[in-house]
Amino acid sequence: MIIATVKAVTSGDTVVLKSTKSGAEKVLSLAFISAPRLRREGDEPYAFKAREFIRREVVNTSVQFKVLYNVPQINREYGVIVLEDGRNLAEVLVHEGMVKVREDSGKRGGDADSEEGILLQKLQIYEEQARDAEKGVWSKDEDGRVEAIYENPTNPTSFLEMFKGKEIDAIIERVISGDRFSIRLILEPKKHQYILLLLAGVRTPQSTRIDANQMVHQGEEYGDEAKDFVETRLLMRTVKVQLLGVSPQGQLVGSVLHHNGGNIAEILASHGLARCVDFHSAFLGSAMARLRDAEKYAKDKKLRIYKGLVTKKRDSNNEFEAVVARIISADTIVVRNKAGAERKINLSSIRQPKPSDPAQSPFQADAKEFLRKKLIGKHVRIHIDGKRPAQEGYEEREMATVTFGDKNVALGLVEAGYASVIRHRATDEDRSPIWDDLAAAEDVARSAQKGMYSPKAPQTAKMIEASETIQKAKSYLSFLQRQKKVPAVVDYVASGSRFKVIIPKENARLTFVLSGIKAPRTARNPTEQSEPFGPEALDYVSKRTMQRDVEIDVLDIDRVGGFIGTMYINGQNVARGLVEEGLASVNVYSAEKTGHANELLAAENKAKAAHKGMWHDWSPEKEAAEAAEAAGFANASYIKPTETIQSRADFRDIMVSHFDVSGNLKLQIVGEGTAKLEAMMLEFRRFYNNPANSKPLDGMPKAGMLVAAKFSDGSFYRAKIKHCDRVEKEAEVLYIDYGNTERVSWTDLRPLAPHFSTEKLKAQTVDAVWSFIKFPGLDMLNDDVREFVSELTENKQLVANVDHIKADGTLMVTILEPGATGPDDSINRTICQEGFAYVPKKLGGLRDAYGERIKGLEEAMKEAEQGRLGMWRFGDVREDEE
Numbered sequence: 001m002i003i004a005t006v007k008a009v010t011s012g013d014t015v016v017l018k019s020t021k022s023g024a025e026k027v028l029s030l031a032f033i034s035a036p037r038l039r040r041e042g043d044e045p046y047a048f049k050a051r052e053f054i055r056r057e058v059v060n061t062s063v064q065f066k067v068l069y070n071v072p073q074i075n076r077e078y079g080v081i082v083l084e085d086g087r088n089l090a091e092v093l094v095h096e097g098m099v100k101v102r103e104d105s106g107k108r109g110g111d112a113d114s115e116e117g118i119l120l121q122k123l124q125i126y127e128e129q130a131r132d133a134e135k136g137v138w139s140k141d142e143d144g145r146v147e148a149i150y151e152n153p154t155n156p157t158s159f160l161e162m163f164k165g166k167e168i169d170a171i172i173e174r175v176i177s178g179d180r181f182s183i184r185l186i187l188e189p190k191k192h193q194y195i196l197l198l199l200a201g202v203r204t205p206q207s208t209r210i211d212a213n214q215m216v217h218q219g220e221e222y223g224d225e226a227k228d229f230v231e232t233r234l235l236m237r238t239v240k241v242q243l244l245g246v247s248p249q250g251q252l253v254g255s256v257l258h259h260n261g262g263n264i265a266e267i268l269a270s271h272g273l274a275r276c277v278d279f280h281s282a283f284l285g286s287a288m289a290r291l292r293d294a295e296k297y298a299k300d301k302k303l304r305i306y307k308g309l310v311t312k313k314r315d316s317n318n319e320f321e322a323v324v325a326r327i328i329s330a331d332t333i334v335v336r337n338k339a340g341a342e343r344k345i346n347l348s349s350i351r352q353p354k355p356s357d358p359a360q361s362p363f364q365a366d367a368k369e370f371l372r373k374k375l376i377g378k379h380v381r382i383h384i385d386g387k388r389p390a391q392e393g394y395e396e397r398e399m400a401t402v403t404f405g406d407k408n409v410a411l412g413l414v415e416a417g418y419a420s421v422i423r424h425r426a427t428d429e430d431r432s433p434i435w436d437d438l439a440a441a442e443d444v445a446r447s448a449q450k451g452m453y454s455p456k457a458p459q460t461a462k463m464i465e466a467s468e469t470i471q472k473a474k475s476y477l478s479f480l481q482r483q484k485k486v487p488a489v490v491d492y493v494a495s496g497s498r499f500k501v502i503i504p505k506e507n508a509r510l511t512f513v514l515s516g517i518k519a520p521r522t523a524r525n526p527t528e529q530s531e532p533f534g535p536e537a538l539d540y541v542s543k544r545t546m547q548r549d550v551e552i553d554v555l556d557i558d559r560v561g562g563f564i565g566t567m568y569i570n571g572q573n574v575a576r577g578l579v580e581e582g583l584a585s586v587n588v589y590s591a592e593k594t595g596h597a598n599e600l601l602a603a604e605n606k607a608k609a610a611h612k613g614m615w616h617d618w619s620p621e622k623e624a625a626e627a628a629e630a631a632g633f634a635n636a637s638y639i640k641p642t643e644t645i646q647s648r649a650d651f652r653d654i655m656v657s658h659f660d661v662s663g664n665l666k667l668q669i670v671g672e673g674t675a676k677l678e679a680m681m682l683e684f685r686r687f688y689n690n691p692a693n694s695k696p697l698d699g700m701p702k703a704g705m706l707v708a709a710k711f712s713d714g715s716f717y718r719a720k721i722k723h724c725d726r727v728e729k730e731a732e733v734l735y736i737d738y739g740n741t742e743r744v745s746w747t748d749l750r751p752l753a754p755h756f757s758t759e760k761l762k763a764q765t766v767d768a769v770w771s772f773i774k775f776p777g778l779d780m781l782n783d784d785v786r787e788f789v790s791e792l793t794e795n796k797q798l799v800a801n802v803d804h805i806k807a808d809g810t811l812m813v814t815i816l817e818p819g820a821t822g823p824d825d826s827i828n829r830t831i832c833q834e835g836f837a838y839v840p841k842k843l844g845g846l847r848d849a850y851g852e853r854i855k856g857l858e859e860a861m862k863e864a865e866q867g868r869l870g871m872w873r874f875g876d877v878r879e880d881e882e
Helices: 048-057 087-096 117-131 156-163 223-232 264-270 278-300 361-375 407-417 435-447 470-483 534-545 574-580 589-596 596-610 620-634 673-690 779-793 827-833 845-849 851-866 870-874
Strands: 001-010 014-017 025-031 062-071 076-082 147-149 168-177 180-188 191-199 240-245 252-259 320-331 330-334 340-348 379-388 396-404 485-493 498-503 508-514 550-556 563-569 651-659 664-669 705-711 715-724 728-737 742-745 750-752 765-770 797-805 811-816
Touching: 001 180, 001 596, 025 087, 076 087, 156 240, 156 252, 168 252, 180 407, 191 240, 223 264, 240 278, 252 264, 252 278, 264 278, 264 827, 278 435, 320 340, 340 407, 361 379, 361 407, 396 407, 396 765, 407 435, 470 485, 470 550, 470 563, 485 534, 498 534, 508 574, 508 620, 534 563, 534 574, 550 589, 563 574, 563 589, 574 596, 589 596, 651 779, 651 811, 651 845, 664 673, 664 811, 664 851, 673 715, 705 728, 715 742, 779 827, 779 870, 811 827, 827 851, 845 851, 851 870
Parallel strands: 025 076, 147 191, 191 252, 340 396, 508 563, 765 811
Antiparallel strands: 001 014, 001 062, 014 025, 062 076, 168 180, 168 240, 180 191, 240 252, 320 330, 320 379, 330 340, 379 396, 485 498, 485 550, 498 508, 550 563, 651 664, 651 797, 664 765, 705 715, 705 750, 715 728, 728 742, 797 811
């Protein structure tokens, strides 16, 4: 007799034996008996009961066997099996009526006194006893018949819906690989269903297989071990099966549980024989966490498939706290640590709505805004999960878990339907530690049609650029002035005092300039040089306002469509903060218009006393000396023009009240007239706001007439009519004290009262042009010219040297900042240096009078030409000179 282990039972009379020494397998049928057949076309009565009887008795037990004979025609060996307790298995089966003695057994029985003959006689006696007792197959009823379906369900999804989540008794009929089984489901005592089941949550290495042509396909490392591991524990065992899902290939996916509650998937993972499968996470839900823990155990121990795993060293720098500085997209943010250093972070395992997907791309803006509202300016905790190396034009990316208020930010995005979950490669360790929760949340969001899974895309109107032209800006001005503190979002910070802001309610974006202050300029390109403390001012406001919710109080617009006013964040005046840190100075003239002059001046004095920023070397004595020098500079002697042009030193304090791209200027000469104008305008507004003085003009207005005209800010100003449109009943007027023009309805014109005439106070603007330079007049450059010149001159008290007075009284001027070292350090030169103007070749007597200054301007022009700045980007576009 040979000792072996019963590996499997194929029917009520046939088993698969496995050698306890070599591991070789043998199929052995019991001699002299025949069991009812298990057949695809339908089981015979008692076929399953017979198989079950022997399966329960012998599977995975040690037995002794002996081969008595074989039948070459069917390549089958027949013999006897003796159980551990000494009983003969065939005798037990016949006695219980599970099988019948073969009719032809006498041919194989040998002599009556032989061992085989004695066994046959016993079997025949036991059969008579079973027949008399009507046991098993000898029963007269058909209780032994079982309906078994051997084909996989034709509709796996419908089958799943009937049994999903239920624990079904089952028998593992065959182990195809470590994670794939053929299973008999015991749906009802007499109704069984065969299925091919994929093990949920894990995937084992492929095992060796033999195809239909008997060709052997070698498996992966540990694949055969995984299969043997499962066979030893599950083959022909009774288990519990939970059906959980259907694979993309239409195969049922489920969990297999031992009778004692053990999960074979967890055991495989903990022994290093399987990897977790992300795709199944949605099927398992929270149960996936146990598989992850089992996998981690195997990784930590470097078991089997993880034997060569290189574990990452824990870096203390991988976990830190920071403030969210900017939201780049729904999956990428910029954070700033305590030292002020910024770092770009990608949220682990998620992706923003895809720009290339027509169904997702409309939700990009909503997803970004969702994240901005939650995170901008907030303190968050960051754990770096890994890095994506630079490739295909993408820079290296840090993947991180970001937590705000104990809530995983990525999870919140996925739950809202504003991000999808990345399916990582099996070997990809740089992933979110809560990947399974993310996958489950994605399924819930998709089912609930949240966010980008909604069948209806959001209505996204095109953003209106309110500062695109001066006309557009004017159309918004009165509305914004009435609204006072208008909610807005800072979209971009250009300098310490210049912003791009979005007004969500109006779907409009505009340029916004802080009123009442002068912030130092910041270089806009590598060829420029920032003014002292310009970068610091930009950094200060960027940290406090970038992508933040703010309020803006609009007072006016500048000459290029920028809106001027006060910005508040959390109720605090942004301009005041800049001044208080010494990163901006107060422009008293414009500060008084805002109503915040006292507040800003107090902040400036505080910064001076603390020697902050631009006031680091300030002293009262130095300020007094500079004021005296400026006064002397402004009061230099006035030289009358002569027939021969001579150089002049005629310096005047001025404000540029208007500028156009052809080079024409309107200047206000600062002095006694300025104070008189301010006093007159107070009385002017009171007078024309009085309903008694609201009588319109008598008759049609005429060109050259002086009137009171209502400006777009709602106030009346002195104006001169330049042209009348009889069809539209509008007049083009020049505001004589400020230099700007506007089209005004005839109903908004009033007679100019005598006590406001130019005889009482002359017009406070004079005509002027820039000395020695000419503007190119290119349409594609005009907006840049307006913005640049406006930034240099707007709301600033400057100094102009009158280089020459034309015959019509127009002044030719060189304009300087108050702190300039002299006429060669001029705004004229700065404009040339940036490529926004050029020096004409023919300047007549001006070149004789101002040769050195013109030479300096030409040098600045040459620098711009060589650097292809401004107009020089388009080649030489200068007008031909005759």
